[in-house]
Amino acid sequence: MSTTDHPGVAALRDLLRLHTVASDDPALTDPAPFVELRRLLREHFPLTHEMGEVVDVPPHGLLIRVAADADSPTAAADPVVLMAHMDVVPLGDESRWAHPPLAAEVVDGAVWGRGTLDDKGQLVAVIAAVESLLADGQRPAREVWLSFGSDEEVMGSCAGSAVEILRSRGVAPWFVLDEGGAVASGAFPGVTRPLGVVGVSEKGVLSLRLTASGRGGHASRPAKGGPAARMAAAITRLERRPFPPHLSPATVEMLRRLAPHLPAPVRPVAERAGRFPTALARLMVAAGPEAAALARTTIAVTTLSGSPAINVTPTSVRAGLNLRIAVGETTTAATERIRRIVGKDIEVEVAEEHDPSPVSPVDDAAFALLERTITAVFPEAVPVPYVMYAATDSRHFTRICPRVYRFAPFRMSPEQRESIHSHDERIGVDDFLDGIRWYRTLLDSLAGGTTDHSGATA
Template identity: 55%
Template sequence: MHPDVEVLRATIRVPTVAERDPDLTDPAPFDQLHALLAEHFPLLHERLERVDLGEAAPRALLWRWAGTSSDRPVVLMAHQDVVPVTPDDPWTHPAFAADVVETPEGPAIWGRGTLDDKGQLVAICTAVERLLADGLTPAQDVWLSFGADEEVSGPSAPAAVDELRRRGVEPWFVLDEGGAVAGQAFPGVGAPVAVVGATEKGTTTLSLTVTGRGGHSSTPAPKGPTARLGRALWRLDQKQFPINVPGPTVDLLRRLAGHLPLPLRALLTGATRTPPGVLGRALVAAGPETAAMVRTTMVATTLSGAPAHNVIAARARAEVNLRIMPGESVASALDHVRDAVGDQQVAVDVVEANEPSPLSPTTEPEALGAFALLERTIADVFPDAIVTPYVMMAGTDSRFFCDICPRVYRFAPLRMSKEQRASIHSFDEHVHVAAWLEGVDWYVALLRSL
């Protein structure tokens, strides 16, 4: 096996799970990960400036690679932490074993974090180490920002932003996880689609709570807390958010149009002229992935009720996770949910709120064109892919960098099938060895092109 791949496997074996309460996070796996990185990337640790973020983010990693010029610095991001693995997840191969498995596409590394997000972190480090060995000095400063609590919206990224702001660093562009070289990404399109997030939805969680008398399960009263909560969730499912087709989605459709079968090609070729409602309904009909591109989404993710099977719940509660489209807001989403529920006995409260990110430019003069640089680099390494901006549906640490940079993009240079994308935050997450090595080549090409 390629030695660089063995480094990735070693990091996958380290269960760097972050908790929402930082006092509950086990620091030992993060210390082990840092030791692995120091062992396998000695030039990076020797020649880059390590910036200590102190108690604000003790496990975060922030490095500065000094370039020929400090003008137009670039920030490359990834995160060290992974989501936990539950005992009921039916992994085909153990989640933290980093087994190498033969597949029809060649060998693949199985394990939590291969796609989200140690695959990207180790690819960046491998590219930097390779270029340092070649004697490269980048044309401008390159910052590496690797948070330790992205999955729990922790303090690592805000602390890194505060430090860059304190130093007066105004990045030319920031690149984090997000899109990928996605196979089977759009119905009727055979070529992979390299989607680069030019914005991301706002990740917000609301709670729906109903309280009542409770009591013994042998004497239930009508419209109790669980029934009322169930009705509220059903009403939300019946009253989805209205269709909203932002600019990046129109651009995506225009770029894909020539690769579609004739019926859809006619509709999407004139995407800028086709009424948004028509486009939106077509995408909603095409499936959940495309439907999420054209509306704010919401889904109940946690439920709680009585403590025993023979007890009527005195308090029933659900948490509803929303991904809010650009052009909308937490306030407007809250109004929609309360209106859809239509029941004053269901308390709707905000648990966590994040507004959608600003839209980063995708058409600029060459001197400023960070998106054009990403596009060219993708075309060089993935010549079979269609490159397009899109609205990222998930949330990333990069949203915090929008405060200091107008060009924040989200792209992981990894080929991912539909099955692989579905495995993120689920079971059987894996990356193909050849795809990961391509990802390393992409970062090398990007850094050489600065």
């Protein structure tokens, strides 16, 4: 059988053809693609649906409980939650795609389309691994819950509802695994090997609306210091006064583990990252946007609006800011800093705020299991913890679990990582199949590690 004929690839291509875009307003979300996606999951993965317990999660998500092997010594141990999400971001400018974003074409050994990496590829890989386990007449060594959300991209309510359902059933997971890191090549300056980056926390999210107001009027009689000029000056001040860099303990641990793979001149400094956090943070800021995002709170100006006509000076100019808040900082402090920088004549309104997630442990059996599984399937990769600078549904699960990790078991080049939320999103067919193999290896290894009721893992 050709790899492109693999049932998992067929399922992925079917799901990619569905335009499952959620809206900030649930009433504006078209339910039909989500209903069809659920139907296709039942069609492609019948054993998981027949042998598992399927629980609907509003608005369009689901939980699937897969019972443990009754004869397993860890059958009564704390369960594992494996996550993904059904929804995708809009297609953007379709003319920029090399292949149509909803066609799910297989070209040059890759499946192309919106959602291949974020996050239908992971969704299909998870459930395909469970299906293969059940098809082999086996069950996992401990209970497994699959949690598939439907509004992650708009930071909706589905994941929070899933958490409340699990809480009502008394489910206290051993660990939770969601999207996030990957087997990333070219991810860190000076490191030639790919990194198996596992997110142990998430930066916080803060969205702000800035408004500069004035009288406005005819463009033939412009006045100095109007709303547009004041907003431009405020944005320039923000760019010139970025948040100070610093290293969180998780980033210090990442550098310590990376040290053997770094160029010799910087290796001793990375090995002692905890002693030189300021100097290393500055080096990371200078190393490029990916490394810099690990070392500071970031600010992105995402929206701008002003006059409705080119010959009218605006009565108000609005800008949207999206900040990703570093671990150890808060959205409240970040908002106050923005207010001080932009000045009193710019109104600052908080549109959304979530503080950084708690940091999950890297020194216990759960993280060690993820490391071993990465090494088993991707021996070329160096497993390391890191702080995710994007937000995922998993942040809700920190309410019921102290071990929340973020890792997508797919090889991703820098170009592929840039395609997420952009054009030409695609995943290699062989890389996708290795992702299924990674989840199956994880499922086959769940007997390792036990958790007592205090939350400590032995």
